[in-house]
Amino acid sequence: MSPQRGLIAVFLSYCAWGFLPIYWKLLGHVAAAEILAHRILWSFVLALIFYRCSRTHNYPLRLLFTRKTLLSLFGTSLLLAGNWLLYVWSVNNDHVIDSSLGYFITPLLAVQLGVLVLEEKMQPLQWMSLVLAAVGVLYMALTIGQFPWIALGLAMSFALYTLLRKISNAPALEALMVEMGIMSLPSLLIILLLQTKGEAHFSTSMSTAALLISAGVVTLVPLLLYISGARQISLITVGLLQYLSPTLNFFLGVFVYEEDFPVAQQRGFFLIWLALIIFSIDQIRRTLLNSRQTLR
Numbered sequence: 001m002s003p004q005r006g007l008i009a010v011f012l013s014y015c016a017w018g019f020l021p022i023y024w025k026l027l028g029h030v031a032a033a034e035i036l037a038h039r040i041l042w043s044f045v046l047a048l049i050f051y052r053c054s055r056t057h058n059y060p061l062r063l064l065f066t067r068k069t070l071l072s073l074f075g076t077s078l079l080l081a082g083n084w085l086l087y088v089w090s091v092n093n094d095h096v097i098d099s100s101l102g103y104f105i106t107p108l109l110a111v112q113l114g115v116l117v118l119e120e121k122m123q124p125l126q127w128m129s130l131v132l133a134a135v136g137v138l139y140m141a142l143t144i145g146q147f148p149w150i151a152l153g154l155a156m157s158f159a160l161y162t163l164l165r166k167i168s169n170a171p172a173l174e175a176l177m178v179e180m181g182i183m184s185l186p187s188l189l190i191i192l193l194l195q196t197k198g199e200a201h202f203s204t205s206m207s208t209a210a211l212l213i214s215a216g217v218v219t220l221v222p223l224l225l226y227i228s229g230a231r232q233i234s235l236i237t238v239g240l241l242q243y244l245s246p247t248l249n250f251f252l253g254v255f256v257y258e259e260d261f262p263v264a265q266q267r268g269f270f271l272i273w274l275a276l277i278i279f280s281i282d283q284i285r286r287t288l289l290n291s292r293q294t295l296r
Contacts, residue, residue: 006232009225014241016222018248021099023218024091025257027211030201032089034194035215037187038202039084042216044180050224051177064170064178072168076161077179083157090150096253097261102154103246104272107239108133108279109159117163125282129275136271143264172227176220239283243276 027035064073090099108130114120122130141147165175194200201208230238253259 003232006229007237009229010233010238010241011244013222013226013229014244015248016218016225017245019252020218020245021091021096021249021252021257023211023215024088027088027208027215028092030208030212031199032085032092033190034201035088035212036081036085037190038212039088039215039219040081040180040183040187041191042213043219044177044184044216046216046220047173047177047180050220051173054173064174069168069170070178072164073170073175073178074182076164076168076175077182079157079161079164080179081183083154083161086150086153086157090154094257094259095150096249096257097259097265098148098150099154100246100249100253101148101151101269101272103158103249104243104276105133105137105151106155106158106162107242108275109155110162111279113159113163118166123282123286125278129279129282132275132278133272136268136275139271140265140268143268144262173224176223234287239287240280243280 024035064070087099090096111120111122111126112130115122137148137152168175170178191200191202195203202212203209254261
């Protein structure tokens with residue numbers, strides 16, 4: 001894949017994630033747990049198909065079945081399931097703006113976890129970004145009178161997921177397939193339990209069944225686009241594009257679904273956006289500096 005196609009692939013993946021609330025809104029009549037179960041099950045089926053059809057799968061799967069790697073993937077599967085469940089629930093309960101905030105602050109929390117766990121060093125501008133973001137979150141909590149648990153729950157679960165996946169160092173598609181496999185049995189049991197109790201929506205209509213099955217498609221296809229495209233473009237480009245999906249989520253919440261966006265929340269968002277601008281500038285500066293040193 002050329003760099004131009006890589007850029008398009010990554011751009012499309014972030015657009016798909018940005019417009020994902022529209023898809024979950026179509027399933028607003030279905031409980032979040034049932035949506036999650038189908039999302040996991042059909043993602044696993046689709047991942048198996050992609051893996052078998054891929055001509056580049058030369059990574060020995062047995063390497064993923066060591067005790068250490070399996071424990072790591074079990075942890076990431078729980079974090080991913082929790083993140084997906086909270087995201088679907090928040091979208092279908094009119095908290096799209098809150099969910100967008102979660103993915104805005106995820107990179108900042110990921111950097112902080114890198115410092116605490118991997119003993120990476122934070123630069124002064126990164127510290128400034130983290131402090132500004134923390135002030136923004138605390139300001140919203142104090143002035144609105146409600147702690148932004150949805151945003152922090154999404155951000156922390158995905159930042160921890162990213163950290164564990166980095167430590168495991170397993171290939172993306174193969175590791176995702178194992179994660180989906182770990183969660184597929186409980187997901188199948190949930191679906192069967194709901195079906196026997198007469199509370200399942202899968203069999204109520206063809207359109208609902210098609211949407212639940214396609215949840216695997218809207219989950220896996222953007223991820224594969226991202227995996228294939230991110231390898232072909234610079235980290236600067238990937239870093240800047242990562243804010244596209246929460247920005248699209250935010251605009252959907254404000255202008256399409258007309259969620260409340262009080263002044264206090266606007267001021268908190270402004271502080272967090274300012275933190276992200278400083279964070280991005282620092283990332284670009286350090287990446288360019290490292291590139292120049294490598295060329296020398």
